[in-house]
Amino acid sequence: xxxxxxxxxxxxxxxxxxxxxxxxxxxxxxxxxxxxxxxxxxxxxxxxxxxxxxxxxxxxxxxxxxxxxxxxxxxxxxxxxxxxxxxxxxxxxxxxxxxxxxxxxxxxxxxxxxxxxxxxxxxxxxxxxxxxxxxxxxxxxxxxxxxxxxxxxxxxxxxxxxxxxxxxxxxxxxxxxxxxxxxxxxxxxxxxxxxxxxxxxxxxxxxxxxxxxxxxxxxxxxxxxxxxxxxxxxxxxxxxxxxxxxxxxxxxxxxxxxxxxxxxxxxxxxxxxxxxxxxxxxxxxxxxxxxxxxxxxxxxxxxxxxxxxxxxxxxxx
Amino acid sequence: xxxxxxxxxxxxxxxxxxxxxxxxxxxxxxxxxxxxxxxxxxxxxxxxxxxxxxxxxxxxxxxxxxxxxxxxxxxxxxxxxxxxxxxxxxxxxxxxxxxxxxxxxxxxxxxxxxxxxxxxxxxxxxxxxxxxxxxxxxxxxxxxxxxxxxxxxxxxxxxxxxxxxxxxxxxxxxxxxxxxxxxxxxxxxxxxxxxxxxxxxxxxxxxxxxxxxxxxxxxxxxxxxxxxxxxxxxxxxxxxxxxxxxxxxxxxxxxxxxxxxxxxxxxxxxxxxxxxxxxxxxxxxxxxxxxxxxxxxxxxxxxxxxxxxxxxxxxxxxxxxxxxxxxxxxxxxxxxxxxxxx
Ligand SMILES: Cc1ncc(C[n+]2csc(CCOP(=O)(O)OP(=O)(O)O)c2C)c(N)n1
Numbered sequence: 001x002x003x004x005x006x007x008x009x010x011x012x013x014x015x016x017x018x019x020x021x022x023x024x025x026x027x028x029x030x031x032x033x034x035x036x037x038x039x040x041x042x043x044x045x046x047x048x049x050x051x052x053x054x055x056x057x058x059x060x061x062x063x064x065x066x067x068x069x070x071x072x073x074x075x076x077x078x079x080x081x082x083x084x085x086x087x088x089x090x091x092x093x094x095x096x097x098x099x100x101x102x103x104x105x106x107x108x109x110x111x112x113x114x115x116x117x118x119x120x121x122x123x124x125x126x127x128x129x130x131x132x133x134x135x136x137x138x139x140x141x142x143x144x145x146x147x148x149x150x151x152x153x154x155x156x157x158x159x160x161x162x163x164x165x166x167x168x169x170x171x172x173x174x175x176x177x178x179x180x181x182x183x184x185x186x187x188x189x190x191x192x193x194x195x196x197x198x199x200x201x202x203x204x205x206x207x208x209x210x211x212x213x214x215x216x217x218x219x220x221x222x223x224x225x226x227x228x229x230x231x232x233x234x235x236x237x238x239x240x241x242x243x244x245x246x247x248x249x250x251x252x253x254x255x256x257x258x259x260x261x262x263x264x265x266x267x268x269x270x271x272x273x274x275x276x277x278x279x280x281x282x283x284x285x286x287x288x289x290x291x292x293x294x295x296x297x298x299x300x301x302x303x304x305x306x307x308x309x310x311x312x313x314x315x316x317x
Numbered sequence: 318x319x320x321x322x323x324x325x326x327x328x329x330x331x332x333x334x335x336x337x338x339x340x341x342x343x344x345x346x347x348x349x350x351x352x353x354x355x356x357x358x359x360x361x362x363x364x365x366x367x368x369x370x371x372x373x374x375x376x377x378x379x380x381x382x383x384x385x386x387x388x389x390x391x392x393x394x395x396x397x398x399x400x401x402x403x404x405x406x407x408x409x410x411x412x413x414x415x416x417x418x419x420x421x422x423x424x425x426x427x428x429x430x431x432x433x434x435x436x437x438x439x440x441x442x443x444x445x446x447x448x449x450x451x452x453x454x455x456x457x458x459x460x461x462x463x464x465x466x467x468x469x470x471x472x473x474x475x476x477x478x479x480x481x482x483x484x485x486x487x488x489x490x491x492x493x494x495x496x497x498x499x500x501x502x503x504x505x506x507x508x509x510x511x512x513x514x515x516x517x518x519x520x521x522x523x524x525x526x527x528x529x530x531x532x533x534x535x536x537x538x539x540x541x542x543x544x545x546x547x548x549x550x551x552x553x554x555x556x557x558x559x560x561x562x563x564x565x566x567x568x569x570x571x572x573x574x575x576x577x578x579x580x581x582x583x584x585x586x587x588x589x590x591x592x593x594x595x596x597x598x599x600x601x602x603x604x605x606x607x608x609x610x611x612x613x614x615x616x617x618x619x620x621x622x623x624x625x626x627x628x629x630x631x632x633x634x635x636x637x638x639x640x641x642x643x644x645x646x647x648x649x650x651x652x653x654x655x656x657x658x659x
């Protein structure tokens with residue numbers, strides 16, 4: 001179920017360049033709310049590519065862009081939504097933490113821990129439908145300590161529902177070190193929920209793919225829930241503007257060595273791929289995102305007279 | 318409440334967060350039963366810095382970083398209070414109250430009553446509310462939600478002076494207090510506040526449940542709170558140039574609500590506009606206007622209006638957000654409309 005490293009490298013480049021485009025929107029003031037990027041964690045989302053079907057649900061967090069890309073959400077409307085434009089996935093009503101692509105059963109929430117219960121609902125719907133679709137909930141290492149995590153996994157285990165929980169473990173929940181406030185790791189909790197659990201190196205997209213594909217396959221076969229914990233580092237502050245003083249310069253330097261793009265590139269070079277070719281890939285990816293960004297920038301913000309649309313299905317508050 | 322002129326003052330270069338941290342520190346020094354639990358309150362000192370320095374000063378037994386387990390650590394507030402402590406629970410953003418509202422409104426707010434007065438709940442829930450451009454799940458006020466549920470005092474200061482004094486009052490209160498800071502004010506420097514910018518270094522309290530007039534005027538009363546006070550003052554300056562003299566009343570507390578103060582002001586000016594950054598329907602504005610009319614009689618005022626977030630979630634796009642969240646321009650427009658009616 002794994003793709004070749006070159007393909008993963010391209011996916012990771014696309015996610016990195018997408019995230020950097022978002023950073024430019026904060027700098028310019030086009031994005032006026034909080035922004036959380038997954039720079040440093042791209043290998044996890046890249047490892048998910050190609051494993052889920054359109055009818056599998058994916059419910060992600062505040063740090064969600066890579067997951068949307070992995071689920072096949074079109075880049076331009078996603079970027080436009082993050083840039084608060086009327087051409088966005090949700091017309092500019094939702095914004096970066098509240099992306100919805102119902103065609104691909106992709107949604108996100110800004111409330112930590114709120115992904116699992118929603119994914120559990122998708123999983124129960126698959127059960128009611130008699131379908132072999134699965135539901136994936138993303139959580140950070142901080143989100144695993146919410147009540148919703150326990151309640152949802154318990155229910156999924158009891159009913160053998162196809163819930164896959166992907167835990168992105170970047171060690172930190174803002175300034176709190178998760179290991180200091182967690183009795184055990186996330187993967188270790190699996191037996192308590194009759195779930196399958198594993199921990200993988202989240203800077204290695206192929207390793208993520210193997211584990212994630214296994215979890216999805218088991219859930220699809222009706223073998224119940226799974227927890228896949230992938231370790232990686234968050235390079236930027238929790239959100240753009242976070243002074244990030246809780247992490248020392250030494251720690252940040254050590255983290256930089258875990259850049260999945262650098263690691264993949266080094267490996268590709270070792271395989272004999274030429275630097276020029278790799279540089280071309282980077283330029284190609286950048287050009288693609290730049291073209292999307294230019295169109296997003298040119299789009300309008302939603303008309304203020306529409307602010308009360310969508311409160312109810314009839315449109316009027 | 319009055320401060321002598323020779324009282325040492327906090328530096329105008331401090332931001333509001335630092336004033337709040339200072340208030341908590343002074344109360345913790347005076348009362349060792351105060352403990353602080355919340356996400357990022359320790360090592361980081363709060364995402365806005367409003368608990369900075371407390372863990373260093375009091376250690377991690379009294380100031381403890383919590384996992385993202387709001388239900389657990391809000392419930393801990395109940396048990397700690399019943400064991401004789403005076404917990405301050407920080408819910409980072411008021412928007413997250415949903416996950417622990419159970420412990421707040423069924424235990425913290427009701428235990429004193431259900432126990433026939435035998436179990437007081439000296440708990441402070443400190444939380445940041447208000448709009449910061451982060452859309453539907455991160456830009457709400459929700460003071461009206463707490464106010465609707467019996468058993469909690471609710472305060473939402475607008476100025477540094479009140480922020481410190483109300484925090485001290487909250488920590489000394491034997492009743493539960495929901496203390497709502499405004500996300501948009503916490504990083505502002507004292508010198509940038511239009512009112513209440515001078516903050517004494519020592520301990521003092523601002524009484525919970527008392528409104529204050531922050532600008533005198535003859536033609537119309539704006540009653541509001543939190544960051545909208547600043548916006549109302551900006552609007553008032555603009556309107557002064559157009560011949561409309563606005564009085565601005567800062568409610569400061571939502572529960573108890575100082576309707577007497579507002580009624581007295583409105584009776585003088587003849588017009589009342591309630592500005593509320595919280596949702597309009599079934600909330601503070603309707604409550605306040607009702608109470609004022611109960612006090613003054615139904616025909617006492619020439620004009621009454623309210624301006625709030627008209628029952629719509631906070632949208633992401635700036636264009637939409639400005640259309641639904643009150644700001645100085647929309648407040649000025651609401652005043653002009655009220656005055657134009659007669
Ligand atoms: C219920 C709730 N509590 C607190 C927050 C504030 N908050 C947003 S993200 C975050 C940390 C999340 O850490 P983690 O789950 O590890 O994800 P990461 O940010 O590291 O990707 C916190 C505390 C929130 N959004 N929702």
